[in-house]
Amino acid sequence: MDILAEKKKAIFESTLELIKENGFHGTPMSMVAKKACVACGTIYHYFDSKDTLIAELYAYVKKQMADAMFEGDDEQKEFKDRFYHLILSHCRFYIKHPNTLYFIEQYINSPYNNREPVKDNEQFQHRMWDFLKQGIDTGVLKPMNIHLLGILIHSHVVTTAKLYFSQRVKINEEDFPNIVQVIWDGVKNHSD
Amino acid sequence: MDILAEKKKAIFESTLELIKENGFHGTPMSMVAKKACVACGTIYHYFDSKDTLIAELYAYVKKQMADAMFEGDDEQKEFKDRFYHLILSHCRFYIKHPNTLYFIEQYINSPYNNREPVKDNEQFQHRMWDFLKQGIDTGVLKPMNIHLLGILIHSHVVTTAKLYFSQRVKINEEDFPNIVQVIWDGVKNHSD
DNA sequence: AATTACCGAATGAACATTCAATCGGGGCGC
DNA sequence: GCGCCCCGATTGAATGTTCATTCGGTAATT
Numbered sequence: 001m002d003i004l005a006e007k008k009k010a011i012f013e014s015t016l017e018l019i020k021e022n023g024f025h026g027t028p029m030s031m032v033a034k035k036a037c038v039a040c041g042t043i044y045h046y047f048d049s050k051d052t053l054i055a056e057l058y059a060y061v062k063k064q065m066a067d068a069m070f071e072g073d074d075e076q077k078e079f080k081d082r083f084y085h086l087i088l089s090h091c092r093f094y095i096k097h098p099n100t101l102y103f104i105e106q107y108i109n110s111p112y113n114n115r116e117p118v119k120d121n122e123q124f125q126h127r128m129w130d131f132l133k134q135g136i137d138t139g140v141l142k143p144m145n146i147h148l149l150g151i152l153i154h155s156h157v158v159t160t161a162k163l164y165f166s167q168r169v170k171i172n173e174e175d176f177p178n179i180v181q182v183i184w185d186g187v188k189n190h191s192d
Numbered sequence: 193m194d195i196l197a198e199k200k201k202a203i204f205e206s207t208l209e210l211i212k213e214n215g216f217h218g219t220p221m222s223m224v225a226k227k228a229c230v231a232c233g234t235i236y237h238y239f240d241s242k243d244t245l246i247a248e249l250y251a252y253v254k255k256q257m258a259d260a261m262f263e264g265d266d267e268q269k270e271f272k273d274r275f276y277h278l279i280l281s282h283c284r285f286y287i288k289h290p291n292t293l294y295f296i297e298q299y300i301n302s303p304y305n306n307r308e309p310v311k312d313n314e315q316f317q318h319r320m321w322d323f324l325k326q327g328i329d330t331g332v333l334k335p336m337n338i339h340l341l342g343i344l345i346h347s348h349v350v351t352t353a354k355l356y357f358s359q360r361v362k363i364n365e366e367d368f369p370n371i372v373q374v375i376w377d378g379v380k381n382h383s384d
Numbered sequence: 385a386a387t388t389a390c391c392g393a394a395t396g397a398a399c400a401t402t403c404a405a406t407c408g409g410g411g412c413g414c
Numbered sequence: 415g416c417g418c419c420c421c422g423a424t425t426g427a428a429t430g431t432t433c434a435t436t437c438g439g440t441a442a443t444t
Contacts, residue, residue, distance in 0.1 A: 007423090023303040025217045028399055039425040041402080050400065102301070109297045111215045144370065147361040152374060155351040159344060169339040178336070182344060186378030199389090220433055231391040233436080242434065 008046050010036040012057050020102040024054065024110065051112070058107050061100045066124035068093050079140045080184070086131070087157060087180045094161035095173070101161055125150070142189050149187060156183040200238050202228040204249055212294040216246065216302065243304070250299050253292045258316035260285050271332045272376070278323070279349060279372045286353035287365070293353055317342070327379075334381050341379060348375040 014035035018027040029050055033040045047053040069090060073082060094101040107113060132149050135141035141149070160179050163169050171179070206227035210219040221242060225232045239245040261282060265274060286293040299305060324341050327333035333341070352371050355361050363371070 021303070024215075026303060029401080030399075033426095040400085041426070042424055044401065045423065105301045109294070109301045111213070111218060142374070144374075145361060145363070148355065148363065148367075148371070151355060151361065152348065152351060152371070155347050156344065159347040163340065163343060169337060169343065171337075171340065179340070179344070182334070182336075182378040184378075185380075185382060186374040186376075188377075190377060221435080222433075225392095232434085233392065234390055236435070237389065 007036075007038060007042065011038065011043055011046060011053070012060055015053060015057055016061065016099045016103055019054075019106065020099045023106065024112070054107070054112060057103070058112075061097075061103060062124075064097075065093060065100065069124050070127055079135055079138065080188075082131070083135070083184060084177070084180055086128075087153065087183065088176055090154075090157045091160055091164075091176055091180075092173075094158065095164055098161075098165055101158070101165075105158065105162075139189055141187050144187075153183055153187065199228070199230060199234065203230065203235055203238060203245070204252055207245060207249055208253065208291045208295050211246075211298065212291045215298065216304070246299070246304060249295070250304075253289075253295060254316075256289075257285060257292065261316050262319055271327055271330065272380075274323070275327070275376060276369070276372055278320075279345065279375065280368055282346075282349045283352050283356075283368055283372075284365075286350065287356055290353075290357055293350070293357075297350065297354075331381055333379050336379075345375055345379065 011032065015032050018031055018035060029043060030040055033043055047056065072089065073086060128150050129146050132141065132146050136143055163171055203224065207224050210223055210227060221235055222232055225235055239248065265278060320342050321338050324333065324338050328335055355363055
């Protein structure tokens, strides 16, 4: 179970990195095999097909993200502080895991996305929705569709992380709070 | 020159639609040829390779977008009105051209993006930057890096357009102004 | 006539997937 | 403890398919 898991993990990590570099097309199974130091056939011992591998990889990184996400969230604190903390953690996760960032973005914008809906562990989504709902109910956030709100915020985070790695616009971690302020001012209820 | 342009255009449009449906990998040249009602060889009369076709297609749709973008912008109006008008036009362009929306998103998040930097007609970018700069200089917008501002706004627009076509969150054109308000509140300078 | 547009079968390379063959470790009889 | 067997894990060369691209030729346009 240990060695088994190790090999599967090696395949995941290799695929992740190669896809970031070369995209789905640009990464033949043979390349994944070489990078993961296994034989081609071994991959097929663990996964039915390349599509399956990619779909499972998506679930794998999604779970990692969910696990990392709410760490350090303190329900006792004020809403705004929690908001900043959550968004910044999320940004930092992507900064720390660029392979994941680019893989997810590619995946979401590819036809893989709608092929077989991976049964998402939607832990992350639900905790986020609860948090946002609380913000709306207490009048701190604009009254809006929660899903919409969540997606707008997430897209803001992703854009920020991508920018961090881009050549054209140079930002660093010290700029993050200012960028988070943009989305905060956007979603907060200005009537108070 | 006329018929020539027609055939080239047919190839562009077919590629655009097929890539939206099936992605880069999922669209063989033979399929493009069939859909465009030309022979395989004809495509190679107009384009050096599949990569070239895709790169030129990107420039082609980018130009269409730029052309459609600033239509109806009135420099006499108040900044906020112009902002809403521009953002809404941009949203509506994507709504009207979903193929373009999904193609661009796939392209940007693929390794094609960094392969050969298409010499962008950056007309759109520059007009946008000028507009944003004016907003900052007059104190209406938060003082921020203009490129950063532009990208954050654009990502908001793209997210909105994608949401429009998504199953999960149902929004329609009447919701747009509220969504634009989020980004407006986000970027406006609240100190006045 | 000459140049250009167009055709589509043929080519060959790249790649996902298969499978027959080997490895290795743990259970079992002695 | 020792040898043997079994079975899942692993291997990587071989297979068959799917394309991108080519090219010899035909039609249209000048």
